[in-house]
Amino acid sequence: MDNRSEAIHTTAAAITIDGPGGESYMEDGAFSTLVSLPREMGGKGEGFSPAKFLALSCSSSFSFTMADIMEEAGLAGRTRISCKVSMIPNATGGGSEFAMALDVSVKGLAISQVQSLADSAFERCPFSNAVKGNAELKVSVVPYEEKEPPIFEADSNWAI
Numbered sequence: 001m002d003n004r005s006e007a008i009h010t011t012a013a014a015i016t017i018d019g020p021g022g023e024s025y026m027e028d029g030a031f032s033t034l035v036s037l038p039r040e041m042g043g044k045g046e047g048f049s050p051a052k053f054l055a056l057s058c059s060s061s062f063s064f065t066m067a068d069i070m071e072e073a074g075l076a077g078r079t080r081i082s083c084k085v086s087m088i089p090n091a092t093g094g095g096s097e098f099a100m101a102l103d104v105s106v107k108g109l110a111i112s113q114v115q116s117l118a119d120s121a122f123e124r125c126p127f128s129n130a131v132k133g134n135a136e137l138k139v140s141v142v143p144y145e146e147k148e149p150p151i152f153e154a155d156s157n158w159a160i
Helices: 050-072 111-124 126-131
Strands: 014-017 023-026 032-034 079-089 096-106 136-141
Touching: 050 079, 050 096, 050 111, 050 126, 096 111, 111 126, 111 136, 126 136
Parallel strands: 096 136
Antiparallel strands: 014 023, 023 032, 079 096
């Protein structure tokens, strides 16, 4: 691991026990879930797969980066970052790899403005920088659309 300088942040350890059919959890107790392969890959489809974890990581990292860029620009608007992750055969013919597609939208901003923000976020996002050259990551800007039902209070009590 290349440590060019001291770490800005280090998280609690993530631990997975027993692979598919087991459990993944954060050592600090903040999160735990069953893990399994998707049904399409011969698994039970219960809990989370690596692709689901990857989708959460990608969308949250990109969302945090967008928020920073918008704040720096003095812009406000509710962001919605949707990430779909696919497993595809790798180019060498052995095994598989991930391909990710992000749909980026910001409530109240013009598509052209959101495109500029998304382009900047793609360059600055720690997640997109981590996968560049290693996995496909396509970023598309789409019109903002409310999605129901909201899952958490952050979805249902947002006021802009």
